[in-house]
Amino acid sequence: MSEITAALDPPGPIGARLSIRLQTPGQDGYYDLLGYLEEGNLVRRKDGTAAKFDPAHVVAWRQVPITPTKSDSASVIESLEKIAQQNWMPEKIEEIGSWQLRSNKGFSFRANSTLPLGGKGFGDPGIELNQAISRVIDFYAELNQPAIFQILPSIHRELERSIKAIGFRSKGEVRFETMRIDDSVIIDVGDFLDIQVQISNYPTDDWLELHGDDEISAELMLRTPSKYLHLYQQSELVATSRAAFTEDWAGISRVRVRQDKQGQGFGKKIMLATLQEIKDSGVENAFLQVESENVNALAIYHSVGFSLHHYLNYSILEN
Template sequence: MRLGDYRYPMKWTGATGLMDHIGKRLTIRLHDVDGGYRDIVGILESPSTLRHKDGREITFSQNEIAIYREIIQVPQMAGKGAPLSIRIIELEKLLNSTWSATEQIMHGEWLFRASGKFTMRANSVLPQGAPPYGEPEKNIDEAIQDVITFYAHRDLEPIFHLPLPLYEELFTYLLAHGWREKLRAQVQVADIGISEIKSDSILEISNSCNPEWLSVQGDEQLLNLMEKTPARYYILKRDNNPVAVLRAGIQDDWAVISRLFVKPEYRGLKFSQELMLSVFNDLYSSGIAKVALQVDISNGPAMALYKGLGFRKHHEYSYVIQSEAS
């Protein structure tokens, strides 16, 4: 199966075995009395009737059947369906739910987040309301001052997390009033499947973050933050030595990839790709077919890795901070 391709084959079959498809949606090709064929489509209710989507009953004789096939509904693709503005907000809420800040307070439709000095996502304000400004509870200048005050009381740098292009006007307004962009990143999504992997590596999986996983990247300071939400922790080992680690936050039918790290002495050997594909196999086998991640657009190697794995851009976001002069 090609990575990302989970459409099932639709094999044409003769009339034999029709009873096994009762209750399923079929397309049936019938021999026409004048020669040639005609197709009928609907839910098979009996060996001689289909129920069309408009409610009509369609009758036929099994003697008329040339071939038939079951129609398998293709699952909704990651990041598709609703209008982009709605999808951006929904996906940002999903990402937040798998990396939940220690302190979260809503001010209007602005989510204030604080978690100490680690990670910008968990220490920034995320607008979640309608454009142009995301529906803060006060006028824009007073709302911005509330952000500055909130983080000053916690000895933290005030940061806006602005999904784009949804809050492009807020982004422009902040830049015109003494703020600057610190980092631009992409949210990427992919539809995953099963891949064949030939390797001598061993994949260890845990639902909790153990000391060995933490030691690979030195993530001990993030332990409390990571354990706030459900996740799977993966270690790729070669000759019983940890080579690479990854965290997959789990929410409904999504997984959010983060903390991918390959030990320096093993870099350049495609262990990151092997780990990702191994994780996809585990996730897909447990019913998760949609994944998301975030990547700094200046990180060329990571961008190339994810593109090769079938990821595509959903939207960008910007972390905006106060300029020193302001």
Template sequence: MRTHLAGAQSEKELAPLIGHRVSIRLHDGGGGYRDILGYLESSNSVKKKDGEIVEFDPKKIAALRVVIDAEFRAGAGAPLSMRIRDLEIAAAKTWPSDSLELFGQWQIRISKGFSYRANSVLPLGAPPFGDPPLEISEAVNYVVSKYLEHKLDPVFHVTLPIHQELDRYLSEKGWESPYEILVMVGDTRELTLKEAHGEIINDKQLSDSWLNLQGDHTVNEILERYPSQFLQLLINEETVSVGRLSIADGWGILTRIFVGEVHRNKGYGEEIISAMARAAENLECNKLALQVNSDNLAAIKLYEKMGFKVHHTYRYRKLLENKNVAECC
């Protein structure tokens, strides 16, 4: 369904919008415009908030926009802190760790292989520290001992701006930040999507061609542990871009978006993301989220071009190797 129309419209073009809330700008007789806001009742009438039915001439449409209710739009509705928490929970579900321990409102995630998302503590409670069950120094001590027990680096996934105090505390105790991540969101009804120039393959299981393009086989178990769709774009029977779509709590989480090195700057990234957005729509999911390193300027520019916006950020905090438990806390 198109959500933005310009110029005179036919009955066929307006039919899919009947029942939706719309804002219509009409050409007026004096060379100006008049606006109508309400629910489209037919191809030439709108029902306003007070119940009045207003008729209009579709040939006089200058512009029409579908109005999306805030609570159903990605990145809108509830207070920011609640939206961030809900989105972080949804994203975590789609990247399940080997083991998960609930420590107050902290999730202690431990897995084989290298993946900060599956090997880090995710605080989900209220500021300032995310509601661990112990005083902050004791809680961090416990976390450190758990990861060292598994011969893993202790890492925190610190969501900003909610847990700025926790981030400051860890920084002062010598926890380094390898990089920062932007969480970007978009609504499929508002994104600019591109048609694929090749064939889109959508599988429910990993394939060799999908894996070979993205190259990292260390997280295969994690990728298949949560129900997902693995999409790939083929040009002349060659896989040029791939991505993974997972649906959780009303969100379409896009991960593992890769474009083959020799195929970059040809629009194939935009095409695979567009295919993932349409696949989400087919599952009646309009809210999309993805994550990108803050220094990946080319990817950020692409996502912004398509209509994605930064929702929040998070930072990994890793305990320096030369720190012991007493020093870090």
């Protein structure tokens, strides 16, 4: 049984898995936080979310033994991440064991980061962890790019702590969301009034211009069979999306509404049209990725049926 420590000692050590009991402010009750201590006032939960607390409210804490990641859970997450990689295929991939070192001339974090596959808390690079990290740093240095890891918090706990200790910093939390498009999902694309939807196998110049995309980004997207949706209002392009198909999944990306048309329902309309196209293509599973702080996009995605599958973040080496 783990030893319970009174609040006279600060919660710690950093990186340890802790159960912290805190007094509810202004009340007589208590509540517990369980997770990895990243800072003196911040705990990272098992699901990847962060929780801050006031150290002055700590009543007691104890260190909790780390339980191994369940292989079935890790394998499901990794299988989806492999599909997502094929949906957003970088120009170059090198491997260190099961680690995927991806590069695409700097366009997007996902296509220019290392995905550590293989479970075990830091994947399976086939060599000692610190040596593998050094090789990643050298790989991106030769490309004149910053070293970036794509971290899956529910799997890569040891790796995340190791790279943080040498200067890597997370650039935000991303939600990997999924949904099943079956007969119970009602997709009403009829109430579009003066809206026209055009679908093509290639993005038009207007589609690319709305995103500010260049030749590098276009080349990346065209590496995967995809459908490009264009939403027009009175012959003006107001919204776009991309559905890329890999195995029995469709990955939705590049959802964009023209700035002067935001807040008018076009985001949901382009999503409904995208789901209809995926369904018409005979695919029932869809995924997308969205930053946790993008609450407006999350509201739209959840309204059409998406829900959280797992969290990820991108950790960048800061010079």
